[in-house]
Amino acid sequence: MKGFQKLTLSYEALQSWLNAFQIETRVTIVPLTEASNRICAEDIQAKQDLPRFDRSAVDGFAVKSEDTTGTSQSKPFLFQLTERPELEDAGPRQAKQIWTGTPIPKGANAVIMLENTRQINDKIEVWNQATPYENVSRKGEDIKKGETAVQEGARLKPQHLGLLAALGHSEINVMQKPKIAILATGNELVEAGNQLGENQIHESNRIMLSAMCLELETEPLDLGIAMDDADDIKEKIQIGLKIADAVITTGGTSVGGLDLVPDVVNQMGKPGVIIHGVAIRPGMPTALAVLNEKPIMILSGNPVAAIVGFEVFGRPLVCKMLGMKKEEPRPTVEAVMARRVTAALGRKTFTRVKVFEKNGEILAEPISTRGSGAISTMTRGNGFVIVPENREGIDENEKVIVRMFASIEA
């Protein structure tokens, strides 16, 4: 009943946990139109050169570059326009009108821009010399046949989909979305929308964690609310282990009177709880467990601690479950602390800050509040300054890297 005897460093806790179970990624094929933001499940080699043929990069006239040697605006050469599909090997200087993206006709090796010519009946004046392949997009210059277009584990952004479409793909193998079941525990919790009794509060962690799972393209499943009752918690975690690939719980984690969830998990099987008590703030009572080869993340009921717990353990877990090569980082910005913040020595402290620009300088203003559990510190702020375990704070005017969870103008 005397608090945690020992806190595990967050990095060590994460490694121990992730090493305690196997992850099998599963693959599914989806149309490209449904692949946005999914994780690519295979190395995709280009099936063809892109472009497939030399093509014009501009609107203008295809010519032999050597025919232009010596021409100038003051002494332009005249070229004969041809309607034939290719330039003749012999004969006078020839030019064929051509548009952006159309193939370079056989015999030509450069394109004179429209702007650098003047048409006179069936001839054009060419005012500029062209080097070989000037204004030509070469076959394979975008990507060569056999080159890797998209790597396994990459998140498919619009540009990846464009490249895949250009290479002729209409569907793609992506990682199946891992299912993550989410349970809130606590006698005081009431479903949003329902009336509160005395001493009750509205449950708010499931919707947050669910949205964080959605953002990463996993499938959250709702296990509802469990009372502070071992049987109720056990039953709902069992359902979670059955229907999902991972389970997240919130509440009932502190070492004290209501240390319920870790106890229940330990009763349910081996190895059970691997870590309980992590050197982070908030989020110290976080526990990490494994049952049936599936990870269970036991988060604090404090909403900010739950978010920080997900940040530290949930994101790396999800990235691993999605088969990503490494954790997908949040955007970061370098900023200058607008005010000193204090932190707990020996704990990695997640300070919420508001990053903003002032006179061309990026400043990070700590969100002042008495309560570390106030969720409004997350809606008023847009990033975390992470104070390492060996620091008691960050000084005013010190440079920091801020991990952004909302945009700067938000």
Next chain:
Amino acid sequence: MKGFQKLTLSYEALQSWLNAFQIETRVTIVPLTEASNRICAEDIQAKQDLPRFDRSAVDGFAVKSEDTTGTSQSKPFLFQLTERPELEDAGPRQAKQIWTGTPIPKGANAVIMLENTRQINDKIEVWNQATPYENVSRKGEDIKKGETAVQEGARLKPQHLGLLAALGHSEINVMQKPKIAILATGNELVEAGNQLGENQIHESNRIMLSAMCLELETEPLDLGIAMDDADDIKEKIQIGLKIADAVITTGGTSVGGLDLVPDVVNQMGKPGVIIHGVAIRPGMPTALAVLNEKPIMILSGNPVAAIVGFEVFGRPLVCKMLGMKKEEPRPTVEAVMARRVTAALGRKTFTRVKVFEKNGEILAEPISTRGSGAISTMTRGNGFVIVPENREGIDENEKVIVRMFASIEA
């Protein structure tokens, strides 16, 4: 037939266009579980204080703080444990066991952490003095009744949903997703998945633009591919104007032989094309139009130019259609150019770079390629360095702000 006589600066082009039509945002109510990443359509005031009551921030014992004055680890005071719901006004030093999150009993005004006590039968030794409201989360300290919890125009991140749930909301008014119809034009285009004939290429712009629309939480609608034929283009744009709030086309924009789409739009009505030719690179032949009070964005067929056109005009348009207060910025990072890049004087040049960390320094390496239209410059890179109109390039070792379109490790 001689190219653009005058290019409009991108900022001026955007302002002229956005001022040429009215946008009516529409509101819809959705369950909180479906509101992730949507845009809040009303200022939401807290209906209640959060927390609703003073509650304990720790596991421990509720006491009157004044009863602890003078106690210490060497000379601890003894407190009588009570089971009653509140501390008595008179009588000896009393303490009531309490858990994180539970209400502070009447008569108490501070909580002694479990770790700073020792239980002896029905009494506890208190080793630390407590200041008033120590370890107490005060009523309203997170947010006060009547304070704005979420602002109209804010994108709903997990933390906003958590705050709304904590305040008892189970549904919320969000902006309806604007519908954006997307058309590709070009005789050379073939639907992905189909066989290519000679001189044909796979169409790849619609999937990219569609994914960019999805990322911003709008609803893309597919108008398919139109031939380089005025009637075909006209018919499909008309469908787009009927079913959607905005239309995007790609291809057929350059001043030259196949300047089809702007011509067709001008034939369809007034005001038609407002801007044609913008001082950006790539994306110079972009045109901006209005028909039936609806915006039409006429992008180049070059995939990178289409992306840049969407970046410069599409994102601000969508943010305005979504009722956001200002454009939602992409994440940016400060980096050092790893190599000189050249740019076109008089144009805002969007150079693709790969940002990476090396020896603690953030570097931006220009993606080298001959072709500015190569989509792989976007998949190999992760950000844009935007060279302003008055610069001919950026020097090696110069500091730049990079607009990120993928994460640094991607």
